Ligand SMILES: O=c1ccn([C@@H]2O[C@H](COP(=O)(O)OP(=O)(O)O[C@H]3O[C@@H](CO)[C@H](O)[C@H]3O)[C@@H](O)[C@H]2O)c(=O)[nH]1
């Protein structure tokens with residue numbers, strides 16, 4: 001990886017945790033070391049807790065496996081998915097920081113090769129069905145600089161969003177941009193930003209059917225923009241490269257029940273995104289999508305993904321209208337109150353679609369109870385739950 005001569009300044013170093021769900025060794029952190037080393041990592045080890053996950057030297061981290069989750073949450077651990085990346089939300093719950101950045105362990109930063117050369121190489125490899133070994137990581141901005149994804153997420157979160165009126169020059173708070181003519185001055189203050197949703201070069205986050213019909217499609221398009229998702233619009237939130245303000249929206253970031261024992265998978269982040277957006281719209285909070293990009297290196301198996309997703313593909317035709325018409329009473333002024341109300345509506349409206357949604361609605365309540373237990377502002381909770389291994 002090209003060594004950047006200047007060390008990035010670790011913005012919000014003591015106010016942000018990096019949450020990584022994993023079933024693999026975390027060698028990918030070597031590529032991120034210049035950007036991540038100053039931060040505290042919360043690693044959520046999924047699958048077999050007896051397996052040892054190797055973490056490169058020099059990182060400050062805590063690691064939680066399934067035994068830790070069961071020990072800390074007791075019966076409430078039932079709301080945390082097993083054998084699915086949805087388990088990452090446990091890291092959101094145990095963190096004590098204001099901000100969270102979550103990233104998958106097959107996402108990389110920059111490349112020893114210029115982007116166009118690598119993508120040419122990539123297309124040649126694809127033609128001969130040879131995946132570029134994931135030693136490469138490619139996410140360079142148009143100037144060819146390594147993308148500091150974390151820094152861009154922080155910029156996104158620290159500047160307002162504009163959900164009430166679309167700015168045609170996109171992010172008006174960005175260097176070299178502003179509100180365009182006709183933009184109401186009364187709305188130019190914007191609203192607080194709760195979510196920063198990043199994107200992916202190389203392997204796009206496609207669903208299984210799309211992956212199956214387009215196995216070699218790669219995302220080579222770097223769109224140099226950050227946009228606010230307008231109020232009233234839903235969007236497919238991907239958990240791969242995502243940051244959020246935990247104090248503004250943390251309790252809504254429950255990645256729904258997936259994986260082992262569940263009829264559906266790979267809708268965990270989507271579920272969280274739909275619940276979160278309804279609540280952000282109700283509370284007047286903003287959601288941004290666009291920069292930063294990461295290089296997504298590994299395409300998961302589309303056939304395995306199809307088995308996980310297939311019920312979701314037809315259920316979502318009923319789920320989306322539910323969220324599009326969901327309204328929350330004005331008495332709901334906290335995220336928890338909104339989330340509990342939403343859980344009731346899920347049970348009443350989607351419980352008819354499948355019993356799974358009754359179980360999910362109950363799990364949403366369990367999540368809030370567990371969240372409040374671990375995060376209530378009382379002395380009793382100032383002690384942080386300890387993972388089995390020594391805190392790093
Ligand atoms: O059982 C599991 C499987 C994986 N993980 C960890 O979760 C992330 C994502 O895994 P992976 O990159 O293998 O899968 P993708 O299909 O690319 O993931 C996309 O689908 C979403 C899953 O809902 C995910 O957010 C998207 O990126 C890795 O860190 C694995 O180590 C796991 O914890 N448990």
Ligand SMILES: [Mn+2]
Nearest residue numbers: 104106298300
């Ligand atoms: Mn992946």
